[in-house]
Amino acid sequence: MKILIAEDDPISSRILQKNLENWGYETVLARSGDGAWQALRDEELRLAILDWMMPGMDGVEVCRKIRRRKKYRYTYIIMLSAKDRKQDIIAGLSSGADDYMTKPVNFLELRARLQTGKRINDLEDKLLLIQTQLKDLASRDGLTSLWNRTEIAKFLSEELERGQREKKPTGVVLVDVDHFKKINDIYGHAMGDQALLQVVSRLKRKVRKSDKIGRYGGDEFIIILPNCGLTEIRRIGDRLRLAVGKKCIKTELETVQVTVSAGCATSELPGTAGADKLFKVADGALLKAKGQGRNCVVVAGQDREPARKQINA
């Protein structure tokens, strides 16, 4: 673990360095407050021993500046000083130091106090990890682990903004499993879920890394395609349709033929400014695909016939 020693006295600094290295720390040295502040830009430096009296910015000021930082993870700070009056200790801790030790340092005590610092940093790491996991969990669909409706709507808005900035179109494909209710009704929901998972797996194999795929509703999926215009989207929609319907799906109970319909739209079309509008246009195209007998692709704003319905087309 890396640790900063901010100490202008070379003897104190050297004694600290030797002890800390013997205890397995990787030391970074600073001889002034400004040097300490610069060194603490390194996000790996999460333990710091700051001398109060240093040339330029003193330890108290460095401490205050560290605590005002927003984006960094927590830095555990032990303030060192020859100042041993109660009011000095209070002032040191009030500046944001986690601990305060008076000079000359008792090294057994310092070692124990650094363990406290490590525990605090470890706790923060665990909390941040759990926070990330919870955030991810709240953003995913429970069955398929795809992005959920809220998250995918957010991605679509962000992607549209980016596309607008970069003057690139954004495509949306809505995919709906044909007659999915029948699968559930005949074979039960457990098998329906298995079929859905296989549909998802087939769809995922046909999208790029930069594309985002989410579960929009029960058997409805949405794929957001950055930098995808009208000329490409029909091909992509049909590729997705074929990926699902080309081969039967085997579940534990039954082998079933599953097909999907797809409605496509891109931000090049009129009336698609904003995520909601683009989604509505794609939804209209999906309804059209359903109306045209399912297992086909309809691209909004294009008068061409939908892609052929044959499963193996």
Added chain:
Amino acid sequence: MPDTANLDKLQPIDFCDVLDRIGGDTLFLEELLKIYFREYTEKKRLLAEAISRQDFIQVSELGHSLKGASANLSLTRLQKVAYSLEAAGKEKQLQLAQEAARTLEKEIQTLKAFLEVNPPSGAV
């Protein structure tokens, strides 16, 4: 103002105390003493300049710094003199600062002579 009148009654360095602090490593103590003397040479120059222009803040800071370094190495006599230098700076006492600077130099020479006869390696 700290009392530096009875310095002679103290040892220039308290080997037991300093070796206890640095884990009994006499080679490391030698390294630290080298750093100390090197730092003192630089601080002596700065101190002479500060006294000549009556920069009492600088005098006080140098005294504070030397006091800390001396305490780290259990140089009890030098620690006391450095403290008197810091105090002279704080109280803007030019004569006392000059006197402390002279005593400091004398104590450095005393320490050097002591270490020649009693090197750290012989302290364990």
